[in-house]
Amino acid sequence: MIGNVIVGQSGGPTAVINSSLAGVYQTARDRGAKKIYGMLHGIKGLLDRQYVDLSQKIRSAMEIDLLKRTPSSYLGSCRYKLPDVASDKATFEKIFAILKELEIEYFFYIGGNDSMDTIAKLSQYAEEIKSPIRFIGVPKTIDNDLAITDHTPGxxxxxxxxxxxxxxxxxxxxxxxxxxxxxxxxxxxxxxxxxxxxxxxxxxxxxxxxxxxxxxxxxxxxxxxxxxxxxxxxxxxxxxxxxxxxxxxxxxxxxxxxxxxxxxxxxxxxxxxxxxxxxxxxxxxxxxxxxxxxxxxxxxRCAAHISSRTDITEAFNVGGAAVKAAFEGETGKVVVLKRVSDDPYMCITETADVRDIANVEKKVPLEWISGDDHVTKDLIHYIHPLIQAELSPIMVDGLPRHLTLNCN
Missing domain, CATH: 3.40.50.460 (Phosphofructokinase domain)
Structure with a gap:
C-alpha cells in the first residue's frame, strides 16, 4: 500500500484552487494512499499541529464534484514565510517531526510563487537529512506570474x-x-x-x-x-x-x-x-x-459563479499529475502546464525543478504590450482559450452551494 499523504493550500484563494485539492485527493485515494491528511491553514497550521483526515471529510463522488465548484481554500490558507534552513533549523526539525508522527511519505502544497519557496526549502532540507518524503508543488495563482508554466490554474x-x-x-x-x-x-x-x-x-x-x-x-x-x-x-x-x-x-x-x-x-x-x-x-x-x-x-479571486471549465479541469489535472509524479519517485518539483497546440487548444502537464520557479516572477512580455496604454492581439490570443466553457455551480434555493469544512 502507498504511504500517507498530506496536502495544504497557501497564498491567496482562487475560484479553482479546490479543484486542484480534489485532484490530489481523488488521485491519491484511487492509487491506494493509506491516509490523506489536509493541513489547516497551510504550513503554519501544520506547525501548530492543525490537520484533518480528508477521508473523514470528503465522503462521496458528489462531494468531490462539489469541492471542484467551491471557491476559496477549503483547507484554509496562510501567508507564512519559512525561514532559511541555515538560520532556523529548529523550525524544519519540528515540521519533519510532525510529518514523521503522521507517517507522511508524500507532501503536496498548492500555491503560488511564495508557496513554491516553501517546497524548495522543505525539499532542500529533506535532501540534507536524507528524508524519503517526496515534496511536490501544485501551481495556483490568479496573477499568472509563475515561471516556466504556460499559465497557472486560477x-x-x-x-x-x-x-x-x-x-x-x-x-x-x-x-x-x-x-x-x-x-x-x-x-x-x-x-x-x-x-x-x-x-x-x-x-x-x-x-x-x-x-x-x-x-x-x-x-x-x-x-x-x-x-x-x-x-x-x-x-x-x-x-x-x-x-x-x-x-x-x-x-x-x-x-x-x-x-x-x-x-x-x-x-x-x-x-x-x-x-x-x-x-x-x-x-x-x-x-x-x-x-x-x-x-x-x-x-x-473567487468568482466561481462565472468560472472557466477549462480552468477547473486543468486545476484538477495538475493536482492529479502532482500525485502521479510523487508516487513515481519525483521530489523538489512543480507541476507545470505546457501548451502543445493553439488550434485546437491543448495543454499537457510536465514537472519542473522548483528551484527554477520559486521566487521567479513571470511578467507580460513587452512585445505583447501595445504602446503605453493597450495590449496586442497576441496577448488576447494567448488568454482567450483559458476562459472557455462553463461549469455552473450547483444551485440550492437560488444560490450556489459550496462544500465547507467542519472541524468539530
Whole structure:
C-alpha cells in the first residue's frame, strides 16, 4: 500500500484552487494512499499541529464534484514565510517531526510563487537529512506570474470574470448623454496578466476598454490625463483598466501618491490599494469630468459563479499529475502546464525543478504590450482559450452551494 499523504493550500484563494485539492485527493485515494491528511491553514497550521483526515471529510463522488465548484481554500490558507534552513533549523526539525508522527511519505502544497519557496526549502532540507518524503508543488495563482508554466490554474477564471465585468461596466457608461470616466483597479503587483484580460471585453457587441495600463511599463500621469482628455472630447464615456502595481518612471507606485498605509505582508510585499481612487480624483480635478473608481479587489479571486471549465479541469489535472509524479519517485518539483497546440487548444502537464520557479516572477512580455496604454492581439490570443466553457455551480434555493469544512 502507498504511504500517507498530506496536502495544504497557501497564498491567496482562487475560484479553482479546490479543484486542484480534489485532484490530489481523488488521485491519491484511487492509487491506494493509506491516509490523506489536509493541513489547516497551510504550513503554519501544520506547525501548530492543525490537520484533518480528508477521508473523514470528503465522503462521496458528489462531494468531490462539489469541492471542484467551491471557491476559496477549503483547507484554509496562510501567508507564512519559512525561514532559511541555515538560520532556523529548529523550525524544519519540528515540521519533519510532525510529518514523521503522521507517517507522511508524500507532501503536496498548492500555491503560488511564495508557496513554491516553501517546497524548495522543505525539499532542500529533506535532501540534507536524507528524508524519503517526496515534496511536490501544485501551481495556483490568479496573477499568472509563475515561471516556466504556460499559465497557472486560477488565472483563466479570474480573467473570465474581469472581461465579463468590464463588458458590464462599459454597458453602464453608455446610458448617459455626457462623458464619464471609470477607472477600474485590477490585481497585479508587478505582472499585468489580469489587467490585460480586460482586453477580451472587446467583441462584436462591445467596443472594449479604452485604455489599459500594466506595471511592466512606467506610467506617465501627464500622458494619461492627455489621453483621457482626447477620448472624452468625443463625448463618449471612458473605461480604463489599471493594474494596482503601476509605477511612475522613478519607481514609486502610483497608489503611494494618495492616502495609503505602509503595511507589508509576511513576504515584505506592500499592501496595495488606492491606485484607481487616486487617478479618478486626479481626473476630476484636472479635467472637470465625472470620474469614479472601482476596485475589484477580492471579487476577482473567487468568482466561481462565472468560472472557466477549462480552468477547473486543468486545476484538477495538475493536482492529479502532482500525485502521479510523487508516487513515481519525483521530489523538489512543480507541476507545470505546457501548451502543445493553439488550434485546437491543448495543454499537457510536465514537472519542473522548483528551484527554477520559486521566487521567479513571470511578467507580460513587452512585445505583447501595445504602446503605453493597450495590449496586442497576441496577448488576447494567448488568454482567450483559458476562459472557455462553463461549469455552473450547483444551485440550492437560488444560490450556489459550496462544500465547507467542519472541524468539530
Amino acid at each position: 488565472f483563466g477564471s479570474a480573467a473570465k470574470f474581469i472581461a465579463s465585468t468590464m463588458k458590464e461596466i462599459i454597458r453602464d457608461g453608455l446610458v448617459y448623454d455626457y462623458p464619464t470616466v471609470t477607472v477600474v483597479e485590477i490585481m497585479g503587483r508587478n505582472a499585468g496578466w489580469l489587467t490585460a484580460a480586460s482586453a477580451l471585453s472587446k467583441s462584436e457587441d462591445c467596443e472594449g476598454v479604452d485604455l489599459i495600463y500594466l506595471p511592466e511599463k512606467p506610467f506617465n500621469i501627464d500622458m494619461f490625463i492627455t489621453r483621457v482628455k482626447e477620448i472624452s472630447a468625443s463625448g463618449k464615456s471612458v473605461v480604463i483598466a489599471v493594474s494596482e502595481g503601476i509605477k511612475l518612471p522613478d519607481g514609486r507606485y502610483v497608489f503611494e501618491l494618495g492616502q495609503h498605509a505602509d503595511s507589508v505582508d509576511a513576504f515584505g510585499h506592500k499592501q496595495m490599494s488606492g491606485t484607481a481612487s487616486f487617478l479618478a480624483t486626479k481626473l476630476q480635478l484636472e479635467l472637470g469630468v465625472k470620474a469614479r473608481a472601482i476596485e475589484l479587489s477580492t471579487l476577482q
